Amino acid sequence: MNFLRLLLLLALAAGPAAAAEDFLRGSVVKSDKWTMDRVGEREIFDGNVSFRNPRYTLKADHALYARPGQAWTMNGSVYILRTFDDGSLVEVNCEKAYYLETLEEATLGRGERPVRMKYTGPDGRVLNGRADRTLAENQKGLMTFDGAFLLSTENLDMYAQRGLYDNAEGTFTMQDSTPVAVGTRSPYDFAIAAERIKFFKDSRDIKFYNRVSGWVKDTQQTASKPEAAEAARP
Helix, strand or coil, X not given: CHHHHHHHHHHHHCCCCCCHHHHHCCCEXXXXXXXXXXXXXXXXXXXXXXXXXXXXXXXXXXXXXXXXXXXXXXXXXEEEEEECCCCCEEEEEEEEEEEECCCCEEEEECCCCCEEEEEECCCCCEEEEEEXXXXXXXXCCEEEEXXXXXXXXXXXXXXXXXXXXXXXXXXXXXXXXXXXXXXEECCEXXXXXXXXXXXXXXXXXXXXXXXXXXXXXXXXXXXXXXXXXXXXXX
């Protein structure tokens, strides 16, 4: 049952919360080996660890539960898939995941490749993200992205050292190391930097705050002329 609790909480960290009974209905949990260390108060799952039901798929090479700290560690090709009633879905790939049950906090870490996330909306539009480290705070509805953070749509790439997703607002805030947005909004191409950039997940609106600089080019003009970039300031 502890393993089921881990999988539930990791999946909830990757998307909106759902009822526990919905999560457990029709679930299948597998691993090649399970070890109970009573002296160390640990449970160890080795080899092809997986959990599946109609809404969730989670996989890893290894999982360890440390009972004293109520802490989970998952290592090796960690994969999380969560689907929703509106047809949207969230996918996460990382090398390691660490979860604290009491605080409901999940930390996702990179290996040779960064932590990668993909959100597909009910309309089929895709939002991709990657970072060196991601912290999901389920109680606060926040996700923090640290290190080489990239957020991409079909026509826009946003870069920053650090990012924050606020589930209540449905916004990503890009900050640190002069965030920049590069993309196309017909009929313009643009590259704009600012101290802070805010991106709205559903509307795809984007706002720039403080020390805004860059260029906007009319793709229909043969000889392009710089135009002033609109910026929202607090």
